Amino acid sequence: MQDMTIILGHYGLLLALLASGWSALAALLGAASASPGLQRSAERSLQVCAGLTVMVTVCLVSGFLTDDFRLNYVHSYSSVSQPLPYKIGALWGGQSGSLLLWVLILLVMGTLMIRTNRNKNRALMPVATAVVALTATFFMILLNFIESPFVTGPAHADGVGLNPQLKNYWMMIHPPTLYLGYVGFTIPFAFGIAALVTRRTGDMWFRTTRRWTVFSWFVLGTGVLLGSYWAYIELGWGGYWAWDPVENASLMPWLTGTAFLHSVMIQERKGMLRVWNMLLIILTFSLSIFGTFLTRSGIISSVHSFATSNIGPAFFIFLVLIFFGSLVLLIMRLDHLKSKARLESVLSRESTFLFNNMILVGIAATILLLTTFPILSEAVTGRKVTMGPPIFNMVNIPWALILLALAGIGPLIAWRKASIGNLKRNFTLQSLVGAWVLIFFLVVFDRYSFLPAVQRLFGALGRLDVAGVLDEFKTFYPALTFGIGAFVVGTTLVEFFRGTRVRVRKYEESVATALSQLMWRNKRRYGGYVVHVGVVMIFCGIASSSAYQIEQRQMLDPGQYLEIDDYLMRYDGYELEAKDDYYGSRVHVSLYDRNSGKALGSLYAEQRFHPNMMVQPLRESFLRVKELGRTGSGDYQQGVLALYNLVPGLEERAGREVKTPSTEVGIAKFFSPLQASRWGEDFYVIPLAVDPASGRASFRVFVNPMINFIWFGGLIFVLGSIFSILPDSRERKRLEAALALEERAVA
Amino acid sequence: MRLKGLAGLVVVMGLMLTAPAAADLDPVEHKIATRAILCDCGCHPQSVEDCACGRAAQMRREMAGLIESGPPGGDGTGMTGEELIGHYVALHGEQVLITPSADGFNLVAWIGPFVGLFAATTILLLMLRRWKAAQPVTADGAPVEIDLEDPYLKRLQSELEELE
Numbered sequence: 006m007q008d009m010t011i012i013l014g015h016y017g018l019l020l021a022l023l024a025s026g027w028s029a030l031a032a033l034l035g036a037a038s039a040s041p042g043l044q045r046s047a048e049r050s051l052q053v054c055a056g057l058t059v060m061v062t063v064c065l066v067s068g069f070l071t072d073d074f075r076l077n078y079v080h081s082y083s084s085v086s087q088p089l090p091y092k093i094g095a096l097w098g099g100q101s102g103s104l105l106l107w108v109l110i111l112l113v114m115g116t117l118m119i120r121t122n123r124n125k126n127r128a129l130m131p132v133a134t135a136v137v138a139l140t141a142t143f144f145m146i147l148l149n150f151i152e153s154p155f156v157t158g159p160a161h162a163d164g165v166g167l168n169p170q171l172k173n174y175w176m177m178i179h180p181p182t183l184y185l186g187y188v189g190f191t192i193p194f195a196f197g198i199a200a201l202v203t204r205r206t207g208d209m210w211f212r213t214t215r216r217w218t219v220f221s222w223f224v225l226g227t228g229v230l231l232g233s234y235w236a237y238i239e240l241g242w243g244g245y246w247a248w249d250p251v252e253n254a255s256l257m258p259w260l261t262g263t264a265f266l267h268s269v270m271i272q273e274r275k276g277m278l279r280v281w282n283m284l285l286i287i288l289t290f291s292l293s294i295f296g297t298f299l300t301r302s303g304i305i306s307s308v309h310s311f312a313t314s315n316i317g318p319a320f321f322i323f324l325v326l327i328f329f330g331s332l333v334l335l336i337m338r339l340d341h342l343k344s345k346a347r348l349e350s351v352l353s354r355e356s357t358f359l360f361n362n363m364i365l366v367g368i369a370a371t372i373l374l375l376t377t378f379p380i381l382s383e384a385v386t387g388r389k390v391t392m393g394p395p396i397f398n399m400v401n402i403p404w405a406l407i408l409l410a411l412a413g414i415g416p417l418i419a420w421r422k423a424s425i426g427n428l429k430r431n432f433t434l435q436s437l438v439g440a441w442v443l444i445f446f447l448v449v450f451d452r453y454s455f456l457p458a459v460q461r462l463f464g465a466l467g468r469l470d471v472a473g474v475l476d477e478f479k480t481f482y483p484a485l486t487f488g489i490g491a492f493v494v495g496t497t498l499v500e501f502f503r504g505t506r507v508r509v510r511k512y513e514e515s516v517a518t519a520l521s522q523l524m525w526r527n528k529r530r531y532g533g534y535v536v537h538v539g540v541v542m543i544f545c546g547i548a549s550s551s552a553y554q555i556e557q558r559q560m561l562d563p564g565q566y567l568e569i570d571d572y573l574m575r576y577d578g579y580e581l582e583a584k585d586d587y588y589g590s591r592v593h594v595s596l597y598d599r600n601s602g603k604a605l606g607s608l609y610a611e612q613r614f615h616p617n618m619m620v621q622p623l624r625e626s627f628l629r630v631k632e633l634g635r636t637g638s639g640d641y642q643q644g645v646l647a648l649y650n651l652v653p654g655l656e657e658r659a660g661r662e663v664k665t666p667s668t669e670v671g672i673a674k675f676f677s678p679l680q681a682s683r684w685g686e687d688f689y690v691i692p693l694a695v696d697p698a699s700g701r702a703s704f705r706v707f708v709n710p711m712i713n714f715i716w717f718g719g720l721i722f723v724l725g726s727i728f729s730i731l732p733d734s735r736e737r738k739r740l741e742a743a744l745a746l747e748e749r750a751v752a
Numbered sequence: 753m754r755l756k757g758l759a760g761l762v763v764v765m766g767l768m769l770t771a772p773a774a775a776d777l778d779p780v781e782h783k784i785a786t787r788a789i790l791c792d793c794g795c796h797p798q799s800v801e802d803c804a805c806g807r808a809a810q811m812r813r814e815m816a817g818l819i820e821s822g823p824p825g826g827d828g829t830g831m832t833g834e835e836l837i838g839h840y841v842a843l844h845g846e847q848v849l850i851t852p853s854a855d856g857f858n859l860v861a862w863i864g865p866f867v868g869l870f871a872a873t874t875i876l877l878l879m880l881r882r883w884k885a886a887q888p889v890t891a892d893g894a895p896v897e898i899d900l901e902d903p904y905l906k907r908l909q910s911e912l913e914e915l916e
Contacts, residue, residue, distance in 0.1 A: 240796070241804035247796045277883075348883045356880055363872050371865040378861045379847075386857045391790050393797045393850035400865050471862045472854040668804055693809060705804075 011076065014064035015155040017057050022145035024054035025112075029138035036131035036202070044131045048119045051138050054145075055112035062109050065102065065154050069095055074161040078102060078154040084166035084618060086586045094176045095167050097184075100316070101154035106181065107297065108144035110188040111137065118192050118217075125744055126213055132199035133192075140191055143323050151315050163624075166586065169615040169667045175235035179228060183255055186225025187293040190258060192217040193265075194290035197283055201334045206279060206341045211269050211286070212740055216730050222262040223726035229255050230719040241668035241691045243556070243707040245715070248397035253376045254296030257369045261289040264365035267415075271358050274420070279342040280335070281362070287331040292369070294324050299376070350422035357415045364408045371400055398551075399475035406485055409544055412537050413439075413493035416500050435495030443488025447481075450553065454480050479552070486548035490541040497534045504531075524728075529736070532729025539725055542718025546685070549711035556707050558693075563700045570708045572688060573597040577607070579700045581645035583630040588648050589613035589666065590695040592702055596673055596688060610671035610690045616652055626651055649697045668692065674713060685713040781819050784833025786812055789840050790850045799850045 028050035035043030065078070069092040074080040082095040082102070096102045115137040122130050148154070167176075193214040200210035211218070232252065237245040246252060265285040271278050298320040335342075348355055374381075375392045382390050417431040447455055458480035465473030501520065504527075508519035524531040557569040561576040568574075577593040589612045596605040618624045630644035638644075671690040675683035689707040696702070783801065791803035791811060800811045818836055822829050831839065840848045852858045 242798060242802045244802070247798055249796050348880055351877065351880050359876060359880070360873075363876055367865070367869055367872060370868065374864060375861055378852075381860075382857055388857065389845055389847040390852040390858060391797060391847050391850060392852065392861065393790060393799065395851040396861065400862070404865070404869065470854065471859065472851065475862070666806055691804060693804070 010064040010067045010071075010073070011155055011157060014061050014068075015153070017061040017064065018145065018149050018153065018155070021054045021057040021061065022142065022149050024050050024057060025138050025141040025145050028054060029135050029142050032131050032135035032138055036135065044134070047131070047134050047138065051112065051119065051134060051141070052116050054138075054141060055109075055116045058105070058109050058112050062096070062105060065105065066093060066096055069093065072164070074164050075157045075159070076154070077156045077158045080158065080161050080164045082164070082167050084164040084586070086618065087164075087166050088172070088585065090174065090177055091167050091172050094171070094180075097180045098167050098171060098176075101148065101152040103180070103184075103300075104144055104147055104152055104316075105154055106184055107188060108141055108148070110181075110184055111141055111144070111191055114188060114192060114217075115141065118195075122213075125741075126196075126209070128203055128205060129196055129199035129210060129213075132202045133195040136195035136198050137191060143319075147316055147319060151319060163618055165619070166615075169587065169613065172586070172667075173235065173239055175231060175239070179231045179235055182224055182231055183228035186221050186223075186228050186255075187258065187296060189217060189221025189224060190262065190286075190290050190293050193221075194286050197286045198331060198334065201283065201331075201338045204338065204341050206283075206338060208273055209744060211282065212273070212743065215269075218262070218266060219726065219730045222259065222266055223723070223730070225255065225259045225262065226726070227719070227723055229259060230716075230722070234716060234719075237712075238670060238672065239667075241670050243554070243689055243691070243705070243709065245712075246394075248372075248375075248392070248394045250376050251300045253372045254299040257372055258289050258292035258296060260365050260369040260372075261285055261292055264362040264369075265289055267358050267365075268362050271355055275344075275355060277344045277348075277355070278359075279344055280339065283335050283342065285362075285366075287328065287335065288366070288369075291324060291328040291331075292373075294320070294327060298324055352418070352423040352428070354415060354418050354420045354423075357411055357418055361408065361411045361415060364404055364411065368401055368404045368408070371404065372397070375400065395476075396472075399472070399479070402482055403478070405544070406482070406489060409486070409489045409493060409541070412540065413489070413496040416534065416537075417496045431499070432496070435492050435499065438495050439488045439490075439492030442491040443484050446484035446487045451480060451484055483548040483552040486544050490545050493541050494538060497537055500534060501531070526735075528731050528733055529729050532725045532727075532731075535725030535728060536722050537725075539718045539721030539723075542714045542721060544718075546711050546714030546716075546718060549714070550709040553710045554707055556705070558703070558705050560701060560703045567704060567706060568599060569706055571599045571682070572605070572708065573599045573602075574688075574690070574704075574706060576702065576704070579695060579702065581642050581697055583627060583634055583641075583645050583648060586618070587613040587615050587667075588627065588630065588645050590692070590697055590700075590702075592671075592690075592692050592695060592700075594671065594690055605688075606673055608671035608673050608688075608690065610692050611669035612692045612695050613667045613669065614649075614652065615667070616648070623652060646697050676713065685711040685717070687712050779819070781831075781833035781836070782812075782816055785815050785819070785836040785840075788833075788837050788850060789815070790848050792848075797850070 028047045030047075031043045031050060032047035034040070035047055065076075067073075068076045068079045069083050070089075072079070072083065072085055074083075078099060078101055079095075082098040083092050087095070097106045115134070118137065119130075119134065122133075126133075193211060196210040196214045200206050229252075232255070233245040236247070237243075265282065268278050268282050268285060272282055298317070350356070375397055378392050379390055382388050413435065414432070419427045458477050462474060462477035465477055501523070504523045505516060505519045508514050508523055509516060512519070512522075514522065555570045557567060559567045561567060563576055563578045566573055566575050573596070575595045575597070577595055579590050579592045581590050582588065591609050591611045593607060593609045595607045597603065598605055616623050616627050618627070626648060630641070630648055633641040633644045668691055673688040675686045675688075677684070687707070687709040689709055691705040691707075693703040693705050786801035787799050789800045789811070791798055791800045791805065791808040793803060793805045793807040796803065798808075800808050800815065802808075815836060818831055818839065819833070820830050822831055823839060837849070846853065852861060854862045
């Protein structure tokens with residue numbers, strides 16, 4: 006049976022390559038010769054490829070589930086004792102499995118694309134199918150000839166297992182979510198290229214793929230948020246975003262995708278920005294591929310690793326072909342993309358959208374520059390440098406704040422030309438509210454840091470100390486964020502208020518009915534406003550948890566206290582444990598309000614070590630101690646203590662060291678608005694080290710004010726996005742009519 | 753209720769007073785150094801202070817030792833945080849710094865985005881002026897004056913806004 010799955014998997018991949026290759030060829034020939042037969046063959050072939058890839062994936066999953074360690078991939082990322090969900094999650098734990106997941110999602114989406122366009126967009130479908138098939142073919146080439154997941158080796162008794170930090174239920178959700186987002190952008194890109202090739206450069210290519218675009222953007226954004234939350238609860242440093250190259254790789258296409266979503270509204274309304282929109286979708290798809298390339302090639306660790314990475318060169322060539330090939334096509338079709346529409350004023354909604362785009366693409370470009378700067382620096386000057394979180398934060402935050410402000414201006418500024426009256430009417434109150442909030446935060450929270458920061462800022466300016474100047478600006482960011490956030494929420498509320506008021510007056514509806522009807526009939530628009538509110542919350546959560554975070558480190562014995570902010574933490578005690586695939590210590594702490602002495606709750610945190618189960622004596626000892634725990638033996642704690650003493654020597658002999666104990670942090674969340682000073686706050690406990698004999702523990706403790714605003718805001722982002730892509734019968738009818746019109750015009 | 757809270761506070765304070773205080777791990781100079789130096793575990797680009805891995809803990813201990821007693825083979829005088837940073841840079845190169853220095857080619861990273869922002873804004877404004885519609889003119893070529901504050905135009909504008 007196991008032999009059969011390996012054979013099926015191996016040859017299934019080969020057949021899938023042939024199917025995707027034929028699909029690409031048939032689609033291109035079908036487009037060139039306008040042959041419906043070839044196009045049908047291409048579409049069927051792509052669906053066959055999808056079916057084969059599903060089969061291949063099932064074979065690989067089967068290898069994980071049956072512990073078939075003859076497969077090198079299964080051996081590297083799974084083990085006998087690995088819990089079932091992580092055996093499945095291990096599918097995307099390594100390179101070849103990730104590539105397989107990428108192409109599987111692409112082919113499923115390609116199949117959906119074909120099924121939903123059976124009776125429409127027939128002029129665009131041949132080239133769109135070719136683009137999807139060519140992308141699939143590239144990944145199939147990698148899987149067949151460079152990174153096959155079905156390479157076999159000796160039949161090991163057990164596997165190495167997944168990285169301990171990946172053994173978390175977020176591993177099941179985060180990577181597939183991200184990949185759905187990355188891959189989803191292939192469809193609007195494919196239609197964009199089809200529009201260029203066929204010279205149908207009107208609106209249809211992006212209107213017909215609007216839901217694909219919003220879905221991909223929303224899923225990618227959700228993936229980014231999930232990853233942040235996972236980092237927050239798992240990595241044990243109190244933060245959620247480290248500007249790691251892999252994190253940046255997911256953010257960049259999301260930013261350009263956001264620019265695209267906004268910018269197409271201008272094309273729909275005014276017929277402008279056709280070239281820019283094409284460029285944006287090319288950029289977004291290219292960045293999705295670049296993101297996968299960055300994650301998988303290891304290029305950022307050192308420029309020298311490029312030559313040793315086995316898929317790096319192939320990805321690089323594919324990326325260059327995609328990006329520059331698309332650009333050449335775009336340049337060739339510039340005449341078909343010219344717009345006669347004109348702007349009437351710099352002060353208009355159109356201009357605001359343009360500035361919004363500029364900032365979004367600018368932030369993406371900044372992240373790209375800083376992420377790749379180590380390679381650039383080494384190539385140009387020979388200097389190796391590190392781009393850590395501080396420079397990313399210092400350079401990006403000013404951009405982000407301008408963007409936030411534009412989110413407040415855009416909805417209310419007039420189309421075409423905003424008069425002084427329009428500006429006064431729409432922005433006076435909100436600007437005043439924003440200014441007051443800004444002053445409030447400066448005076449109440451930042452008053453001790455504000456004036457010294459101004460002094461130091463001028464000092465840094467005088468010395469021409471760029472880093473120093475940017476560092477001092479940090480002091481003003483929280484107040485600016487809250488002030489601008491208040492402005493944005495104000496303008497959004499005004500939009501809801503005005504729209505509801507019109508319906509109440511016109512249709513004599515109740516306020517609740519009017520509001521719900523307003524939103525239901527304009528899902529795209531009001532869903533977008535809800536997303537804006539979510540983004541404001543995220544910004545506020547980031548600002549507060551960064552600027553006002555309090556940290557304390559202390560070594561404690563059981564029974565001792567740690568004071569931080571208005572909390573008192575008591576280290577109650579600890580216990581040793583060995584279970585699943587780890588041993589370690591669990592520490593218990595109690596929280597009190599420092600002022601009133603009121604008990605606020607208790608929590609626990611863990612430090613876990615993951616023994617190398619390939620080392621036989623260690624394996625036996627570990628399993629024996631686990632059994633002691635299971636039977637409630639009195640020797641259990643001593644048994645775990647013995648493991649602590651046994652492991653280091655054995656690990657060194659085995660040639661593998663347990664580098665990183667994983668940490669399960671303890672988090673106490675405060676949601677009740679009745680505790681206003683703690684609303685949205687987390688008390689975050691990390692056990693840095695625990696002496697298993699005495700229980701003496703080194704703690705790192707954070708108070709993260711308003712950090713839960715990030716996750717609440719993320720939830721609102723998700724809800725707003727989903728709402729905006731709900732089916733809309735009026736929009737569907739408009740789209741069908743526009744499609745029919747275009748078909749008649751071309752015919 | 754208030755009495756209970758007060759009693760609780762008294763108990764807690766009493767317990768605290770009987771428990772010996774524990775020492776803080778991070779003196780100021782140590783913090784200066786651990787915040788500036790990159791943890792070399794390779795997991796995440798994080799400072800020695802922030803990284804939660806075992807290697808970071810080891811580096812923190814090493815740095816604490818250097819701050820107390822200076823480098824091996826030295827005269828036993830401790831180092832300041834800045835001296836410790838310089839010591840690591842001398843040993844391993846400037847890649848150990850979590851934040852690159854703002855000099856030489858590194859200025860491209862520090863200033864480039866702001867220069868880009870300025871350039872992009874300028875280009876955008878110039879393009880917007882080019883795209884602007886030509887102002888309407890009368891038959892004899894005189895520009896048509898449009899008063900946006902005209903009451904009828906204002907009423908139309910506000911009704912259009914409401915319709916939106």
